[in-house]
Amino acid sequence: MKFTPEKYSIADERMKPFIDPLEIWDYLNNAVPSKQKVREIIAKSLAKQRLNLEEVACLVKADTPELIEEIKEGAKTLKRTIYGNRIVLFAPLYIGNKCTNDCLYCGFRISNKDAVRKTLSDQEIVKEIEALEDNGQKRLILVYGEHSEYSPEYIAHTVKIAYALKKGNGEIRRVNINAAPLDIDGFKVVKAAGIGTYQIFQETYHPEAYKIYHQRGKKADYNYRLTALDRAQEAGIDDVGIGALFGLYDWRFEVLALVRHANHFEACYNVGPHTISFPRVKDASGQNLKTNYFVSDEDFTKLIAILRLAVPYTGMILTAREPAVLRDEIIQYGVSQIDGGTNIEIGSYAEKIVQERNLNRGQFQINDDRPLNDIIDELLDQGMIPSFCTACYRLGRTGEHFMEFSVPGFIKRYCTPNAILTLAEYLIDYAPQHTADKGWNVIYSTIDNMEDENMKASILEKIKQLKLGKRDLY
Ligand code: SAM
Numbered sequence: 238m239k240f241t242p243e244k245y246s247i248a249d250e251r252m253k254p255f256i257d258p259l260e261i262w263d264y265l266n267n268a269v270p271s272k273q274k275v276r277e278i279i280a281k282s283l284a285k286q287r288l289n290l291e292e293v294a295c296l297v298k299a300d301t302p303e304l305i306e307e308i309k310e311g312a313k314t315l316k317r318t319i320y321g322n323r324i325v326l327f328a329p330l331y332i333g334n335k336c337t338n339d340c341l342y343c344g345f346r347i348s349n350k351d352a353v354r355k356t357l358s359d360q361e362i363v364k365e366i367e368a369l370e371d372n373g374q375k376r377l378i379l380v381y382g383e384h385s386e387y388s389p390e391y392i393a394h395t396v397k398i399a400y401a402l403k404k405g406n407g408e409i410r411r412v413n414i415n416a417a418p419l420d421i422d423g424f425k426v427v428k429a430a431g432i433g434t435y436q437i438f439q440e441t442y443h444p445e446a447y448k449i450y451h452q453r454g455k456k457a458d459y460n461y462r463l464t465a466l467d468r469a470q471e472a473g474i475d476d477v478g479i480g481a482l483f484g485l486y487d488w489r490f491e492v493l494a495l496v497r498h499a500n501h502f503e504a505c506y507n508v509g510p511h512t513i514s515f516p517r518v519k520d521a522s523g524q525n526l527k528t529n530y531f532v533s534d535e536d537f538t539k540l541i542a543i544l545r546l547a548v549p550y551t552g553m554i555l556t557a558r559e560p561a562v563l564r565d566e567i568i569q570y571g572v573s574q575i576d577g578g579t580n581i582e583i584g585s586y587a588e589k590i591v592q593e594r595n596l597n598r599g600q601f602q603i604n605d606d607r608p609l610n611d612i613i614d615e616l617l618d619q620g621m622i623p624s625f626c627t628a629c630y631r632l633g634r635t636g637e638h639f640m641e642f643s644v645p646g647f648i649k650r651y652c653t654p655n656a657i658l659t660l661a662e663y664l665i666d667y668a669p670q671h672t673a674d675k676g677w678n679v680i681y682s683t684i685d686n687m688e689d690e691n692m693k694a695s696i697l698e699k700i701k702q703l704k705l706g707k708r709d710l711y
């Protein structure tokens with residue numbers, strides 16, 4: 238099955254810049270969101286067809302409470318049918334905050350003299366990872382500032398440390414990266430270390446706005462950043478994550494641009510981005526922002542629902558930048574991955590004594606600092622299956638291959654069993670009794686509701702083996 242959106246040919250895509258602000262504003266200005274049109278678009282998405290930019294613009298412009306409710310309901314239904322009730326959990330690990338750029342919103346910016354600069358030593362990385370493994374984490378995203386110290390070789394070195402460290406039943410099975418854009422050779426080096434997703438956020442897709450926020454350093458080059466993940470693809474990394482930092486420019490524009498970016502990947506590589514992120518700007522040490530574009534909770538919820546409808550097969554990540562109450566609410570509209578037990582002050586996972594929060598040690602303010610187990614508790618209360626699954630990527634199901642498999646039913650068929658098995662491992666190895674009781678209830682009632690008897694039997698057999706001490710079954 239091909240995912241190439243109707244409008245773009247590969248030749249077109251390779252020849253011209255793929256973000257055209259005037260084109261995006263035309264779509265937005267010309268959209269007429271009648272009730273009938275919006276309903277047809279939601280129905281198209283529920284039939285698992287990709288929406289074009291005109292249709293996405295129509296959803297963005299729909300602003301009556303009734304239609305917004307229908308968009309949210311549509312997203313909720315789509316999420317349930319494609320992803321089942323699982324949520325993948327991960328933790329960010331900041332390796333170093335030296336940075337030669339001067340992004341006005343970021344605590345790591347070079348001109349912030351209050352930032353406490355630090356790069357973890359290898360021993361400190363080991364301690365952080367031990368602490369994360371002791372908590373039950375299996376999936377990490379390593380984060381770096383942009384600095385000559387954080388070369389591709391260094392990034393690869395830190396990834397290898399994470400994979401190598403096994404302590405008891407603890408192990409990191411997937412390491413994703415959020416770091417500066419690299420050249421093709423650089424991407425090859427990090428790929429060889431076995432990374433999962435390489436994430437780069439464009440921050441704002443509007444070139445003029447981009448200039449205002451990024452005046453110094455390598456990141457001032459909008460096009461170099463915009464084409465970064467194409468270089469990653471050229472280097473063989475077919476698992477890439479895109480994102481926009483909401484609050485820098487009009488959210489409506491950014492939503493269309495994210496979809497346009499996804500279309501670009503589908504047209505050129507026949508594989509969309511693995512994930513889309515939509516961080517909202519939060520307070521940061523030394524922040525110097527004057528913007529009228531902060532996004533309200535209502536618009537934030539709406540934009541997540543629209544992204545879900547627009548790009549059904551792409552994972553969507555909601556981070557601990559957002560407060561717990563909002564995260565618990567918004568997850569249902571399309572989010573498939575969240576971080577848990579997050580601590581972004583450099584070196585702080587291994588600190589036994591909880592320090593007072595110090596904005597100068599982190600990139601920005603997080604607003605959900607619940608321990609991992611509290612988040613798992615909350616997800617279980619909502620009937621969801623917290624998942625630490627890493628199976629697809631280790632079975633080579635990434636990129637185009639993954640897109641082909643992720644067509645109807647795949648995620649439910651493979652991801653639900655693997656979510657159950659990784660949750661079972663967590664319950665056996667790390668959970669307190671009250672969480673374990675809840676977790677097993679969710680597991681067994683999910684298995685009871687499965688129609689496929691062979692699948693049921695196979696999961697029950699694997700659970701038996703996990704209880705006997707086997708691990709990493711998928
Ligand atoms: N230095 C690399 C870069 O800029 O691509 C790595 C990424 S940075 C450490 C991670 C992401 O955090 C940025 O891409 C940006 O979107 C986000 N970020 C930066 N400052 C933020 C803030 N004040 N609030 C929320 N997110 C922020």
Ligand code: SF4
Pocket residue numbers: 336337338339340343344345346347381382383456
């Ligand atoms: Fe540096 Fe990234 Fe922060 Fe910009 S967002 S100042 S590049 S760490």
